[in-house]
Amino acid sequence: MQPEDVVGHKLIERGRHLARQDLWDELSQEMHAADAARKVTPCGQPVVDLLAFGARSDVVLAVEHALSDGKAIQEYDLLCGISELENEYRLHSGDPMIGLVVALTHIDMAWAWRGTATDATLPPLHSARCAAHFDRAAAVLPLCQSRLADSPALAAAECALLASQPQAQARVAQKYEALIALDPQNQRHMRAMGTHLLPRWFGSHQELEVQALRIAAQTHSVWGAGGYTWVQFDAIALDDDALAQVDVEYFLEGLCDIVHRRPDQQMINLLAAYCAITLQKRAGTNPKADEAREQICEAAQWLIRDHMTELHPMIWAHAADGFNNSLRINSPERFAARGHTDALRAISDLFREELRSGQSVTFTPSGLQFSGN
Known part of the structure; x- marks a missing residue:
């Protein structure tokens, strides 16, 4: 496990420990401090999100287990945990960070009830419970925001x-613009915005392009043209029609600006894995998209050759799954091993001529080095 993965794990365990020990004041203080300082892990995950995830994990996992068990659903198993969290929220006079934990728990529980069923096949009980949890989250969050209006975690x-x-x-772009204005350094918000602007969610391909340009202008002092790239990043990996219309030249300019501003190895691995693996997944399904795909994926060459000094297997493993944030990883070791294999395969494909000539590839602090015949 890479050091940055250890950091995230420890923060989740910290949130879980504080909740289990009923140290809610301490949890609230740590979450608020992390949120106010926009603290993130080396992977870019907001510290407040990891603490909140740990704090609610026991409750959410218990509900998910009860719903997947196949036995008769017991109300106690489904409501006990969230009732205790709601009680803590009341005891702490509507503390916004504890309210955030409560709201996120309700959102997680709503999705647990929703599952993977279609609207037509979702049982009435599941539909009603899903709606009720979403409604409760929608009631809690505005109260928290009224007390802490500049919180990126609450806006997210x-x-x-x-x-x-x-x-x-009508509100998606406005909500995300407000969130990005609160925390422009965090590219995850821009990536989520782009995904939600796809036609499959709340937008259109035209609106995606317009908003990507708007965010690029608004965040230019932070990312240069990178704001455009981040908004398009996941969207064009999911939707070939979006990829077919992307401004490839501007996207690549943004890629260069991101590297210039954030040349750390986590970022380089993320961008290289995206170009070498994620964006390649849908190749061959749309000729116009494939033209853009080929130009963007060529960036893997200079990203790896000129900037990569370390290999981060977990990032490459996530790249193969399209950076799916909801993915459950049962074995981090096997997941990382798969990422290591994917990365080496991609590097071998990129530098097949050098390897065929008998040269070997080595990661060094100054970049890739080729040695041998």
Whole structure:
């Protein structure tokens, strides 16, 4: 496990420990301090999110287990944990960070009830419980935001809640713009915005392009053209029609600006894995998209050759799964091993001529080095 993965694990365990020990004041203080300082892990994950995830994990996992067990659903198993969290929220006079934990728990529980069923096959009980949990989250979050209006964590939770609101189209761009203004350094918000602007969610290909340009202008002092790249990043990996219309030249300019501003190895591995693996997944399905795909994926060459000095297997493993944040990893060791294999395969494909000539490739602090014949 890479050091940055250890950091995230420890923060989740910290949140879990504080909740289990009923140290809610301490949890709230740590979450608020991390949120106010926009603290992130080396991977870019907000510290407040990891603490909140740990704090609610016991409750959410218990509900997920009860719903997947196949036995008769017991109300106690489903409501005991969230009732205790709601009680802590009341005892702490509506503390916004504890309210955030409560709201995120309700959102997680709503998705647990929703599962993977279609609207037509979702049982009435599941549909009703899903709606009730989303409604409760929607009631809690505005109260928290009224007390802590400049919180990126609360704004991000509001954006996450949009997925439950069919009439959210008119507010998606506005909500995400507000979130990005609060925390422009965190590219994850821009990536989520792009995904939610796809036609499959709340937007259109035209709106995706317009908003990507707007965010690039608004975040230019932070990312240069990178804001455009981040908004398009996941969207064009999911939707070939979006990829077919992307401004490839501007996207690549943004890629260069990102590397210039954030040349750390986590970022380089993320961008290289995206170009070498993620964006390649849908190749061959849309000729116009494939033209853009080929130009963007060529960036893997200079990213790896000129900038990569370390290999981060977990990032490459996530790249193969399209950076799916909901993915459950049962064995981090096997997951990382798969990422290591994928990375080496991609590097071998990129530098097959050098390898065929008998040269070997070595990662060094100054970049890749080729040695041998």
